[in-house]
Amino acid sequence: MMKMMRCERLLWSLPLYVFAFFLLCAGAGSALAEDGDGAYMPSSSSAIVGDWLVQSRDAVIRIEQIGDEYQGYILWQLHDTYGPEDGPKLNGKIVTDRNNPDPALRSQPLTGLRLLKGLHYNASNRKWIGGRVYNSDNGRTYNCLIRLLNSNRLRLRGYIGISLFGGNTVWSRVTMQTPVDGGLPFVMAVPDK
Template sequence: MNGQGMVVRSGRRLGSIARGWMAIFVFCALVLGVSLQPASAATDEKLMGYWLSQDHDGVFLIQQCGDVVCGRLVGMRYDGTDVPRGHDGKVECNLMMLTGFRTMQDNARKMQGHILDPDTGHVYDAQIWNDGPDVLKLRGYLGLPLFGQTQTWTRYTGPGMGPMCKMP
């Protein structure tokens, strides 16, 4: 009987130790998860919305697309009624040009993804980040950011777009 009692007692003891470690593990996971989440979520939120391109000839809507951030061309400056078309002949209105942006591991302020050049069909690596409350920086490059170009976009607060993404 003592032998069985000892097994039960040591089993209970092992179970309570395991539960204690499990509680510590769950607590640590929650603390780490909560502390890491807001930094990237805050970065994402600042990037969301409408942005006017550097040359003031396009407006992009940057938004959450599943677990990544993306951007679509929603406004263009053009003459006449013919909507600009990309190299493939498709209209550029509502074209998804920024894709797959995720917070960078080595720099939580920036997001890394891809940008499409509709005139050539080439897709380039890109980084985006806020450089003030209403300023977005976009750097497109091929291979290394060092060999790229940075544009400064500003938050768009103008009137809505006309038919076929025509800017007012």
């Protein structure tokens, strides 16, 4: 009887083990597929320097080389002042880093905020690694790495612990300009398809 109960438990837990195995394989496969084999070869370690429109199309991040690392800050954002939907106390005021875990920093404007730090180019795997990215939406900082998909698109991967446990965002290179007739202050390096 005892042998039968162990066997039943094993049979019931087997689907869970199989499911967990497939989840792990799918996650690893997805991460590997996201990473790819790196067919694009950047022209130099400074190939990520420039202005990048974020995937949500509401901000431009300027990546620059500072000493031996690459950093990025918010150069432009679609909404740099609060609107009526944010309430009468905020309406018309400059958007600030109000989710920062440090209360002393919550009044600093988001435009100009440095949110990428510590990236170093690793030529062997053609990535900028060892970075940290700050998410002003939740006030958290994550590990990050960047890979160029081509000369005008990059993929930033933010993660906790190991890069397998994270998410990607794709940014597009832009050229900043003086807005014409209320237009946007940038031109896409390669027009969207």
